Amino acid sequence: MSLIVQKYGGTSVADLERIHNVAKRVAKTYDQNNDVVVILSAMAGVTDNLIDMANTIAESPDKRELDVLLATGEQTTAALLAMTLKKMNYPALSMLGHQAGVITDRSYGNARIIEIGAEYILKLIQKRNIVVVAGFQGSDVGGNITTLGRGGSDTSAVAIASALKADICEIYTDVDGIYTADPNICEKARKIDRISYDEMLNMASLGAKVLQIRSVGFAKKYNVPVHVRSSFSEEEGTMVVSEDAGMESLVVSAVTHDKNQARITLTKVQDRPGVAAKIFAPLAEAGIVVDMIIQNIRPEGQTDLTFTIPKAQFKTAMEIERKVAEEIEAQDVLGDKNIAMVSVVGVGMKNHSGVASMMFNTLARENINIMMISTSEIRISCVIEEKYTELAVRVLHTAFGLDKED
Amino acid sequence: MSLIVQKYGGTSVADLERIHNVAKRVAKTYDQNNDVVVILSAMAGVTDNLIDMANTIAESPDKRELDVLLATGEQTTAALLAMTLKKMNYPALSMLGHQAGVITDRSYGNARIIEIGAEYILKLIQKRNIVVVAGFQGSDVGGNITTLGRGGSDTSAVAIASALKADICEIYTDVDGIYTADPNICEKARKIDRISYDEMLNMASLGAKVLQIRSVGFAKKYNVPVHVRSSFSEEEGTMVVSEDAGMESLVVSAVTHDKNQARITLTKVQDRPGVAAKIFAPLAEAGIVVDMIIQNIRPEGQTDLTFTIPKAQFKTAMEIERKVAEEIEAQDVLGDKNIAMVSVVGVGMKNHSGVASMMFNTLARENINIMMISTSEIRISCVIEEKYTELAVRVLHTAFGLDKED
Numbered sequence: 001m002s003l004i005v006q007k008y009g010g011t012s013v014a015d016l017e018r019i020h021n022v023a024k025r026v027a028k029t030y031d032q033n034n035d036v037v038v039i040l041s042a043m044a045g046v047t048d049n050l051i052d053m054a055n056t057i058a059e060s061p062d063k064r065e066l067d068v069l070l071a072t073g074e075q076t077t078a079a080l081l082a083m084t085l086k087k088m089n090y091p092a093l094s095m096l097g098h099q100a101g102v103i104t105d106r107s108y109g110n111a112r113i114i115e116i117g118a119e120y121i122l123k124l125i126q127k128r129n130i131v132v133v134a135g136f137q138g139s140d141v142g143g144n145i146t147t148l149g150r151g152g153s154d155t156s157a158v159a160i161a162s163a164l165k166a167d168i169c170e171i172y173t174d175v176d177g178i179y180t181a182d183p184n185i186c187e188k189a190r191k192i193d194r195i196s197y198d199e200m201l202n203m204a205s206l207g208a209k210v211l212q213i214r215s216v217g218f219a220k221k222y223n224v225p226v227h228v229r230s231s232f233s234e235e236e237g238t239m240v241v242s243e244d245a246g247m248e249s250l251v252v253s254a255v256t257h258d259k260n261q262a263r264i265t266l267t268k269v270q271d272r273p274g275v276a277a278k279i280f281a282p283l284a285e286a287g288i289v290v291d292m293i294i295q296n297i298r299p300e301g302q303t304d305l306t307f308t309i310p311k312a313q314f315k316t317a318m319e320i321e322r323k324v325a326e327e328i329e330a331q332d333v334l335g336d337k338n339i340a341m342v343s344v345v346g347v348g349m350k351n352h353s354g355v356a357s358m359m360f361n362t363l364a365r366e367n368i369n370i371m372m373i374s375t376s377e378i379r380i381s382c383v384i385e386e387k388y389t390e391l392a393v394r395v396l397h398t399a400f401g402l403d404k405e406d
Numbered sequence: 407m408s409l410i411v412q413k414y415g416g417t418s419v420a421d422l423e424r425i426h427n428v429a430k431r432v433a434k435t436y437d438q439n440n441d442v443v444v445i446l447s448a449m450a451g452v453t454d455n456l457i458d459m460a461n462t463i464a465e466s467p468d469k470r471e472l473d474v475l476l477a478t479g480e481q482t483t484a485a486l487l488a489m490t491l492k493k494m495n496y497p498a499l500s501m502l503g504h505q506a507g508v509i510t511d512r513s514y515g516n517a518r519i520i521e522i523g524a525e526y527i528l529k530l531i532q533k534r535n536i537v538v539v540a541g542f543q544g545s546d547v548g549g550n551i552t553t554l555g556r557g558g559s560d561t562s563a564v565a566i567a568s569a570l571k572a573d574i575c576e577i578y579t580d581v582d583g584i585y586t587a588d589p590n591i592c593e594k595a596r597k598i599d600r601i602s603y604d605e606m607l608n609m610a611s612l613g614a615k616v617l618q619i620r621s622v623g624f625a626k627k628y629n630v631p632v633h634v635r636s637s638f639s640e641e642e643g644t645m646v647v648s649e650d651a652g653m654e655s656l657v658v659s660a661v662t663h664d665k666n667q668a669r670i671t672l673t674k675v676q677d678r679p680g681v682a683a684k685i686f687a688p689l690a691e692a693g694i695v696v697d698m699i700i701q702n703i704r705p706e707g708q709t710d711l712t713f714t715i716p717k718a719q720f721k722t723a724m725e726i727e728r729k730v731a732e733e734i735e736a737q738d739v740l741g742d743k744n745i746a747m748v749s750v751v752g753v754g755m756k757n758h759s760g761v762a763s764m765m766f767n768t769l770a771r772e773n774i775n776i777m778m779i780s781t782s783e784i785r786i787s788c789v790i791e792e793k794y795t796e797l798a799v800r801v802l803h804t805a806f807g808l809d810k811e812d
Contacts, residue, residue, distance in 0.1 A: 016459065016462055016463060020463075053422065053486070054486075054489060056422055057422060057426075057486065057489050057490050057493055058489065058490075058492070058493035061489045061492075061493070062488065062489050062492035062493070064488075064499060064500075065485045065486075065488045065489040065492065065499070065500055066485070066489065068481060068484065068485035068488075068500050068502075069481075069482060069485035069486065069489070071481070072478040072481050072482050072485075075474060075475075075477070075478050075481070076456075076475060076478050078474065079471045079472070079474035079475035079478075080459070080460075080463065080471075080475065082468065082470075082471045082474075083460060083463050083464065083467045083468050083471040083472065083475070084463050084464075086464070086467075086468035086471065087463055087464040087467070087468070093470060093471070094470075094471055094474050096474075096551075099549055143505055145502075
């Protein structure tokens with residue numbers, strides 16, 4: 001007998017028919033003599049509709065109240081699934097975040113889990129109940145409802161799996177696993193059977209949207225085996241596990257791309273102490289996350305400073321930096337929205353040289369200009385012109401031997 | 407400074423514009439230096455939609471899960487109103503039933519309030535916060551979400567007003583008060599300025615749907631002054647108060663009617679001990695509430711037994727009684743859905759004779775046949791043919807001097 005945590009995303013519970021399919025899958029797992037805890041997202045689109053409603057009331061709706069509002073989405077699906085399971089004569093019951101003991105800090109809209117009081121769930125599953133938990137939500141120590149941010153149900157699932165010492169955390173989604181590249185643009189992309197937490201962390205932060213990045217960090221920290229798979233098929237998906245669990249021995253595991261970035265350059269910045277703080281502090285205050293930063297030193301003691309930010313915040317960031325440039329007497333502010341970041345990721349990179357030059361050569365051969373480069377231990381990212389994204393992904397996928405056999 | 411509890415029904419919070427109007431009314435009350443606690447229903451129609459959804463899953467959906475589902479309706483409006491007030495720069499915050507300390511028994515779908523832990527709300531309003539409570543919901547001592555049944559937000563409001571020792575409980579609805587008869591069928595109906603708890607209790611149970619009957623019982627028990635008024639106007643509505651608070655000295659205060667009843671008669675029932683139990687126990691088991699019962703003794707030691715039940719359960723009740731009739735060897739089971747109950751209500755009746763005969767004479771004068779009669783200390787009810795309902799209400803309204811002056 002295993003203890004299995006299953007998380008179903010918004011498209012998997014989008015209507016009553018799909019909820020019924022989820023119930024059948026849960027029941028089947030239970031009938032195979034497993035204990036089952038289910039974590040649910042809201043129905044696809046519901047959270048966005050609630051946010052739209054709140055935004056009609058105020059541009060920046062009160063964060064505490066927004067969380068109370070958004071929490072209804074997962075409450076609804078949890079009740080509906082438990083109801084469906086009961087109708088099928090399974091001993092199920094729903095639980096909200098606070099009932100499941102998900103204690104968070106008070107950062108409404110983006111709360112961090114402090115603690116999971118697992119006793120109550122454990123007691124219920126020991127009596128062979130199926131526990132259905134509303135994902136995405138928790139409460140602070142004062143009992144105020146909090147939510148964990150976009151994709152937070154993944155984090156709920158991994159955290160609860162960890163607290164329950166579950167044998168596995170299955171993440172059911174509308175794709176059937178993690179791919180070596182986005183199959184929509186690279187038809188030779190292969191499904192990956194096993195991938196390490198670190199690779200997954202890099203992929204998540206580089207635009208592969210299958211898992212919320214925080215959930216992967218959590219899984220890594222507490223060594224929770226995660227199985228990403230489709231709720232619409234019976235096929236095995238991708239196991240996300242710790243590195244020593246027998247990885248494929250490829251140098252590069254995947255090619256990712258991210259078109260949601262934009263680039264800003266400040267030219268001829270005086271290279272004085274404190275100048276970087278002046279450039280980046282106002283962005284942080286505006287809640288704009290800067291990703292890549294590079295600095296080219298000019299001979300005359302000035303530098304050009306270039307960084308990337310989310311495309312959606314390009315306009316705000318440009319306005320902020322124009323003021324900054326005036327203040328610090330930079331020459332100019334240049335912006336470019338037509339960029340993309342392509343990356344290669346793989347734990348094998350640590351023991352192989354030549355990955356970077358292979359990447360640069362491969363792009364050069366196609367006359368794709370590299371605007372920015374950034375590297376970590378297990379990835380190399382290049383910023384290129386957006387129009388070359390698909391081409392770059394495909395040629396890198398081939399160059400690093402990832403193409404599936406025909 | 408007064409402490410005012412305001413309850414707004416589903417039509418008053420049916421959309422964001424109406425919620426904004428509610429916020430303005432709350433803010434105005436607050437600005438007049440009052441402490442304000444608001445209790446909200448779900449948006450009109452939302453609870454029905456959720457019930458429909460649950461009924462798609464199962465004919466009798468699991469009651470615990472149905473309550474979890476239904477509770478989202480009031481959670482939504484509470485968050486939206488608090489958000490609106492915050493946007494208007496008022497210090498508001500929402501609270502769910504369990505957060506507000508509404509402790510109930512575990513009768514899912516029809517829970518009774520055991521206790522209200524008012525300390526937390528009191529602490530917040532002492533700091534001049536506006537507290538917005540999700541009505542209709544509470545939790546049992548185990549933390550399971552419960553709901554209080556149809557119209558339960560009225561009961562939430564009165565119970566919370568009582569626990570907070572509020573100066574008044576204002577019930578905002580889509581009508582502007584309690585009327586001497588339904589204005590839709592009796593154009594001479596007048597709005598009543600003051601009415602006693604007992605009269606209101608009788609009227610509520612006799613088909614006047616403005617207040618949930620349990621809320622009136624609660625108000626009477628704890629002597630909570632209730633003001634029923636319209637959320638769409640500034641006019642005073644009807645005060646529901648204890649009897650000694652200077653009532654109008656009319657013998658009859660109102661004429662009510664109820665078309666949602668049906669009548670069943672068992673003929674030639676052997677008048678043996680235990681026969682009544684055999685007739686009514688199976689109805690109770692099926693959750694069918696019997697209202698009026700009359701028994702006509704026949705000379706030969708048999709009786710005809712007639713009773714009324716809700717029209718919606720007529721078919722089920724007939725099936726049950728056909729089986730019963732066979733078992734107890736009654737002659738026949740007769741059913742009639744085309745009936746209505748008209749009643750006159752008034753505390754003044756206690757000190758006046760002749761009300762019953764005035765009622766019977768008035769109906770007789772219009773050739774309206776009385777099928778059943780039932781009386782209590784402050785009311786007289788007659789079952790008549792349904793088609794005469796409106797006529798009966800109007801002639802009784804006139805006969806008892808309730809007509810407004812032209």
